[in-house]
Amino acid sequence: MEIPKAYEPKTAEEKHYQRWEQAGCFAPEINENPNAPKYSIVIPPPNVTGSLHMGHALQHTLMDALARRKRMQGFRTLWLTGTDHAGISTQLQVTKRLWADERKTRWDLGRAEFMDRMWAWKEQYQDEIKNQIRREGASVDWSRERFTLDESLSRAVREVFVTLYEEGNIYRGKRIVNWCPRDKTVLSDLEVKEDKKAGKLVYLQYPVIGTDKKLTVATTRPETMLGDTAVAVNPNDERYRDLIGKTIALPLTDREIPIVADDYVDPEFGTGAVKITPAHDPNDYELGLRHNLPQLNVMNDDATMNGAAGADFVGLDRYAAREKVVARFEELGLLEKQEDYEIALPQCERCGTTLEPLLSEQWFVRMNDLRDLALNLMRAEKSPRFVPEVPYEKTYTTWLENLKDWTISRQLWWGHQIPAWYDSEGNVFVARSAEEAAEKAGTSDLRQDEDVLDTWFSSGLWAFSTFGWNGEITDTEDLRTYVPTDVLVTGRDIIFLWVSRMVMLTQKFVGKKPFEDVVVTGTVVDKHGKKMSKTIGNVVNPLDLFDKFGVDATRMYLASVATGADIRLNETIIETYRNFANKIWNAARFCLLNSDGARVDYYFLNPQAEVAEIKKLIGDELIDDLDEEDEEYLDKIEPEFAKDNPKENLSIADKWIISRLNRTAMDVNRALDRYFFHEAVSRLYQFFWNDFCDWYIELVKDEITAEEPNVWRDAARSRIITVLEQALRLLHPFMPFITEELWQMLPETNSNLHNPAYANAEKTIMLADFPLGDADLIDERAESEMQAVIELISKVRNIRAEMNIKPSERVTLLVAANADSHRVFSENEAQILKLARANDLRLTDKLEAPKASARAALSGGAELAIPLEGLIDFAKEIERVEKELAKLNAEAQKLNAQLSNENFVSRAPQEKVEEIRARVADIEQRTKSLNQTLEALR
């Protein structure tokens, strides 16, 4: 077999995904077990705005690891995929391109043609996204792919809208909204970003009618004074008490406005008098309602001034109008002063334009009922369960408690058009279709609302609309089977925008939770901790990392960071995992190059299971009738035969690696159950590199590479390749490509390695049974015995390195130990000699070594000496031993202090005290031995 010396990720990555997809491995239908438990995840649909970023790669890695493990365990596993039309973001992209390429706006094109451009864009990026998801190795079910503008999903949107409207939970009304003058649409509060900017606080004097007084107001937005309909002061403010009820001659206009009293006004701020512009400020709007003030809108939707602003100002941009207002006040002698003032300005999250609070007619969702659904679920059932629990559960609850109505109309074209129709008199008819609306109106002379719905309105239905629910159809096999899904993996930035709304809407329309758990991932930031952004130019494209380090290595890296923590992208660490992939490759290469006569057979790792299996198969009574000719069976069930059976005769090293493997499998499963991806990754890394490569391969190397074929060698070969095979399965959820590539190279096996649920499927590691780990195969004794061997070898190596003994120089090892250790060391003599580069191991009860020896104390009271006649540097050796003694001393001191503390001895658990005592005893013994060594050296 020709196997390249270095792992080439591309080779494996290009080969397997397509095969998996074509074999139907990603669809739950691959599962042949009608009683299989289900496992489902719905992808947070990427926006068709552009290509995928590191955040997607992170989330997809975690979802894939979860899905792959459950699938391997025989769960009927569905990971549903799809994309989101992402209203404003996508429209903005297309608008930008249209302007850049053709200097045209959407209105130049008209709605129909602009929509054609939108769909073309969507096709292009949807394809790109799909290819990227494939590249990531994500095991999503393409047969159930969805897009938020699909017919069925759109129907669901209309159904939900109509229902909420009929209940009175959706209404149309005039409110102050966040208006983007560039995109010319309203935005919800959650789509607003705030940014602190340098501004001016301008003090304007308003003459009070019937007096010679002037009332000074402070404002950051002088231009809105053209829309003032009152000035407000605090009712308890002594300075202004006598002015309440009087009127003001509003400069630059011919209007007279009242002075009103309202608690909203903070007497401490500015002058304590506030100009009130109900049509251009949310607080003023509220105040205006309380005092029945007119709402005078002085702006157009592009933030230029309209006719109501007066002839002098009409057509001016808001900033030009601001300057002009200030200039005019100055001319009139009414400008008191201007101060520098830092102001937080609301900005459009998508395009960055400063928003204008604008009074406008929009559609809203009343949140009271929906909010209660979500709050009750959290209070009564603690659902959804957030991971990490703190602080998201708290943030989520607090947010729900303070929830305001949700503005859902958007003045865009890309999205679900609002299912409301108007007749010529402006009466509104909300219906599922134009036909239904016509029926309700009694006329077909209707005009549909031009606006579309907030993207998050349709995303809010994603948890069930993707399973076929569309209002007309409300019960599907998929809905029954897969909802609630098991887990949602998403970023913390959309807990409110998306997670909460899915909870509310799914609960309301399907009567179920959308998902059990929510794993909140951190943000992938650059190596300086800065958010990745196109403007800073620090965006890292996952595809580049895939090219550079391989998909598997990148996935391991992404999974290796603690769940929920931000990921400061560190290519050096990805390189570590690239090296790890190469290590796996070469360990497998070694096993495969020595695999003649080997077969993958789990019973090599658990012979007792085979015995039990055979007994079950032939029945206890028949066993007694077996004779010499049934040797094959006898070997397995009769102890005296088994002794000679290489399959059952396990060395300490074998038992050790089997124990380590099972321990690892249990740890990995437990970690994944708790969404501790990083723990699973680190356990796998340690097991594979430290246990399997550093020790097991080295310990059995001679046996495996023996030239002469024989049953013992072949058993050893089978054993190591079976351990490897199990390890590949454990690694598969994180490293799908390399594990499949290697798994396909494994020698023939006499049993089906698939989970029984996939007995007839095409052979692939992704359907192999995922090892759960067997507690019965954890062998504490073998682990501690092996630990002693490892300690001995390490000590010798340490001495060799510190004494500068050449690798070619063979040494003699003198070891004094008790009977048990004698057995362990002599059983592993060959390995010890090889790995410690020694030519002789002499085991005795008492250490008798020449003066010119290097010595070390081992745990369990064993002692080691290496005669170094002519090689030893006494001064150096003394130094080395003294260093060791100092270390032991420090530890002993700490422990003895504890033991001499009466409170500790009496109050700490007995076993803890015993443990400390045992450690002190061990240290004392070592110290004694090392002191003797020093004596001998001097």
Add this chain to the structure above:
RNA sequence: GCUCAGUUAGCUCAGUUGGUAGAGCACACGCUUCACACGCGUGGGGUCACUGGUUCGAGUCCAGUACUGAGCACCA
């Protein structure tokens, strides 16, 4: 202003029932040991931000302080 998170080896980070502080990288020394130099072996390196408390015992629990970051609210 409120809330939350982080502060552990030179760097990036692990460390969940409180009980001997870990990894990778970097660094130093030595290795063409027949799977791997994307490698092997060995080693040095930490008053776990600070102050106080609870406890026999605190990186871990509690309170506060400092710095860093995030979210929310307010902003005439």
